[in-house]
Amino acid sequence: MGNKLGSIAHFLLLFILLCSLALFTPVDGLIRIKLKKIKRNETNHIESALSMHDGDYLDAFIRKYSRRESNLGDYEDSDTVSLTDYRDAQYFGEIGIGTPPQKFTVIFDTGSANLWVPSADCFSSVSCSFHSKYKSSQSSTYKLNGKPATIQYGDGSISGYFGEDTVRVADIVVEDQMFIEAIRESDDEIFSKAKFDGILGLGFKEISVGDAIPVWENMVDQYLVKERVFSFWLSGKSEEGEGGEIVFGGVDPYHYKGMHTYVPVTKTGYWQFYMDDVLIGGESNGFCEGGCSAIIDSGTSLIAGPASVINQINLAIRATGLITDECKNFVSHFGNLGFDMVAQLFKDPKNLCSRGGICSEGGGSSSIGIRSVVDKSNRLSASVQCRACEIILGWLHKELAENQTRESLFSLGRELCTLLPSPVSESTVDCAKLSTMPIVSFKIGGKEFELSPHDYIFKVGKGSVAQCVTGFRALDIPPPGGPLWILGDAFMRRYHTIFDYDFLRVGFAEAA
Known part of the structure; x- marks a missing residue:
């Protein structure tokens, strides 16, 4: 009997311990970095809420035990970065660089392959003053590389030099990651008004500047993810404060249908x-x-x-x-030039019809000898064609020279300008x-x-x-x-x- 009671007691202790772990361990094996959507308050200032509420823990606990199996990758062994959505144009999340980690917000960009953040040495660019700066002197794991680097994006550029340090993405710790310490950022709107500090490229190393191994490939090479996949979910509910998530090493089945x-x-x-x-x-x-x-x-x-x-x-x-104004100016300026050139061309209809072979050389409407013809009907036909040519070209010259005709066509051209989409x-x-x-x-x-x-x-x-x-x-x-x-x-x-x-x-x- 005593042994039975002892077994029951041990079972109860084990059950309590498991429940405690379930309640206080990060849900579904993930470290979720909870970021809220940037909002504007009544005074039009930016507010950012970074705290996790008690309700988030309960919701995550329920999701863990009601989750169906993913069709690709082990989601429970994945790591998730929550994204902030700024006006459906900028999605960014938080990473840490160095020991202890210095926090930065970055765009997770599948269209590039390098990681860069502003350096503490970035003084000459206005853009750098608006963002967090990396201080290598405050990291015990920093290694100077010193190799220069420049990246040209479609709407801006950065330049600096390479360093190496530990990079933390969610619960993943990548060691000896090469990244660019940017000492100059172009002061374009893309950087000066950006809500992010830097960019973390998720493309392949073939497009990496300086032959730096991208963060994602180092995650794979250092065996930091169980499945060699990552997935993007960008929320369509940005007004509710949820920008989206990136899952490294798996797929969240709740993100798709x-x-x-x-x-x-x-x-x-x-x-x-x-x-x-x-x-x-x-x-x-x-x-x-x-x-x-x-x-x-x-x-x-x-x-x-x-x-x-x-x-x-x-x-x-x-x-x-x-490009309405430029288009309208083009219509007015080059349209007039074109009208003048064509009107001048039709100024001498007789000569033009002769040169075109419709009338004989030097012969006005009375000349019928352009071809060696003897048939009367043929001679009459040639005469009619010659006269018709002179009348039509004379009428065209008159119409093209008159301002009324020009203005009606210019009006049509200017209207078309308002319908042409801008190519850029x-x-x-x-x-x-x-x-x-x-x-x-x-x-x-x-x-x-x-x-x-x-x-x-x-x-x-x-x-x-x-x-x-x-x-x-x-x-x-x-x-x-x-x-x-x-x-x-x-x-x-x-x-x-x-x-x-x-x-x-x-x-x-x-x-x-």
Whole structure:
């Protein structure tokens, strides 16, 4: 009896211990860095809430014991970084560099491969003054490399030198990671007004500056993740303070619906693959016959592609805002020059008709000897043609010389200018007409991935002053690198993405 009681007591103690571990151990094997969406208060100042509330623990505990098995990777052995969403244009999370760790917010960018943060030595750039700076003297694990480095992005650049230190991403500790200590940042709006400190590239080492091994590849090489995959979920509920998550080493099944469609990586460097087609309102424009190259890029907020197709899309959604003034000036200036040149050409109809072989040399309307003809009907026909030529060219000269004709055509040209989408700058649409705009689809792996107007239109501002900006941007990349499509956050918000390093493929499924 005593042995039974002892066994029961031991069982109860073990049960209490297990319950304690379940309640106080990080949920589902993950360290979640809880960041809230940046909000503006009544005085228009930025507020940031970084605390975890008691309710978060309860919610996470419930999720752990109700979680279904992931279809790829062991989610419980993964690490998750929560992302903050700033105006659907910047998604960033927190990392630590050094010992003890110095905290930085970074863009997790699948379109580049280097890690960089501002250095304490960055004095000459205004942009650096707005962000946290890395102080190598305060880290016991820092190693100076000193090799210079420069990175040119589409909208800015940074330069500095390499260092090596411990980098912490969620609960993953990467040792001897090469990164750039930026001592100069271009003072473009992209950096001076950025809500992030630096960038952590998740591309392949083929595009890494200075042959630095990317953070993700060091995670794999140092056996820090069980499965060699990471996945992106960008929340569509940014107004509720949830920007999204990156899961390193697995996939959260609560982040997507249905099954993923996988396509192989066709060229390492970027996460590049073949796209079957681009459809506007369900109709193909034929641009992608034989396949289009595309990359999935979490560091780009928009969708970029060849100008010929992007302009078709922007015309279909009636985008305006454009290069209107420059276009109108071109119509007025070069239109007048063109009119004057053509009017001068038609000034002498007789000579022009003779030179064109319709009338004989030097012969006005009375001449009928342009060909060696003897038949009377033929001579009459030649005479009529000659006279008709002179009348028509004389009328054209008169019309082209008159201001009334010019102004009517210029008016049409200026109206067309207001409809031409800008190939580079932002184009806007009427916010009240979103429901009338077409679905734009990208056919990948035989499946059409649709984007509605609410997916590809960005709304800036509120109320009567709100503007709706198209998420499509023209970008002509020449061969051999291009033509190339870039599917950025506007696509990734709608579709959960798996980056499979093991099988060199990417997978897309409807985001939950």
